[in-house]
Amino acid sequence: MVMKRAIEKNWRDSASLIVLAKRNVDALSKNVTNACNYDILLQTRTHNASFSNSVVFPGGVTEEADASDHWLPLFTNFGFTQRDFESLHRPGAYTNLIFKDIPVRSFISFQVSKNPTELFNLCKEYNCYPDIWSLHYWSNWLSPVTIPKRFDTAFYVAAVKDKPTTISSSNEVVKVEWANPSDLLERNSKGEIKLHPPQAYELNRLSHISDLDKIINFAKNITSQGNELIFPIPTRTKDGWVFLLPGDHLYPTNVDYNTEIITKEKTALELRDTTKTLHRIEIVGSDRLIVTHNYTPKNHINMGNQVKSVNISIHQ
Numbered sequence: 001m002v003m004k005r006a007i008e009k010n011w012r013d014s015a016s017l018i019v020l021a022k023r024n025v026d027a028l029s030k031n032v033t034n035a036c037n038y039d040i041l042l043q044t045r046t047h048n049a050s051f052s053n054s055v056v057f058p059g060g061v062t063e064e065a066d067a068s069d070h071w072l073p074l075f076t077n078f079g080f081t082q083r084d085f086e087s088l089h090r091p092g093a094y095t096n097l098i099f100k101d102i103p104v105r106s107f108i109s110f111q112v113s114k115n116p117t118e119l120f121n122l123c124k125e126y127n128c129y130p131d132i133w134s135l136h137y138w139s140n141w142l143s144p145v146t147i148p149k150r151f152d153t154a155f156y157v158a159a160v161k162d163k164p165t166t167i168s169s170s171n172e173v174v175k176v177e178w179a180n181p182s183d184l185l186e187r188n189s190k191g192e193i194k195l196h197p198p199q200a201y202e203l204n205r206l207s208h209i210s211d212l213d214k215i216i217n218f219a220k221n222i223t224s225q226g227n228e229l230i231f232p233i234p235t236r237t238k239d240g241w242v243f244l245l246p247g248d249h250l251y252p253t254n255v256d257y258n259t260e261i262i263t264k265e266k267t268a269l270e271l272r273d274t275t276k277t278l279h280r281i282e283i284v285g286s287d288r289l290i291v292t293h294n295y296t297p298k299n300h301i302n303m304g305n306q307v308k309s310v311n312i313s314i315h316q
Contacts, residue, residue, distance in 0.1 A: 012062070016155050020038045020215065227299040242271055
């Protein structure tokens with residue numbers, strides 16, 4: 001599987017960071033119906049940027065500077081050894097591929113991102129290093145073949161003690177905000193914000209754990225274990241689309257990551273066989289649904305049986 005992906009690769013490697021911070025007591029008391037005790041950092045993209053006008057987690061594509069030979073001596077100067085890097089993954093886990101070239105530059109600042117080499121210079125000047133051990137691997141999404149610009153994106157979770165008081169925007173970002181996952185999902189359902197499938201799915205998954213400390217502990221535990229690559233497979237139905245996700249009973253055993261599109265002479269509802277395992281996103285008219293039934297994820301949060309309405313944008 002890995003060899004096939006490498007040989008026929010026509011996407012860019014990237015990473016997104018799910019930054020969490022505890023909500024203050026006043027914020028919690030004002031909204032007692034909201035169970036989560038943390039907020040998430042989100043960016044709203046500009047109309048001319050990738051994923052235009054949508055709300056996304058901060059991140060970016062990998063650059064040559066991210067894997068520069070200069071980084072190892074820098075970390076060594078602070079006492080880190082090969083064993084410290086090996087602690088980031090377990091041999092045989094899919095995270096071997098992800099942690100090989102962590103694009104740490106993507107997680108620092110918009111100013112640094114303008115020049116990929118500046119992060120290393122910044123670290124040398126201020127005698128510091130990127131704390132990649134505080135980044136906990138969360139999931140990995142590969143864009144479906146129906147999207148013009150495809151990305152193989154590793155998602156990481158990290159918690160900050162204090163929310164930064166000032167975060168500037170850029171030519172790709174018009175708004176930066178901290179918001180509760182349940183609030184974001186509600187705003188999304190009302191059409192106030194637009195989400196793409198990975199963001200909608202991950203926010204929904206995060207909302208199943210209400211405590212920040214529990215999320216970080218959970219992320220630490222799954223970091224070294226790896227989990228399923230989420231590659232949505234577009235399935236054309238009589239009335240719309242079903243994007244099959246790993247574990248669904250219709251998901252192919254041998255996946256082609258470049259040409260996989262399925263056609264079914266049934267409606268999306270007719271394909272929803274609740275006697276079997278369902279793990280999919282359904283797109284029928286204006287309805288966008290995340291459907292899980294009898295699905296147990298590998299090393300991740302079990303969201304139970306649900307038909308969750310979300311306002312997501314999908315390229316078809």
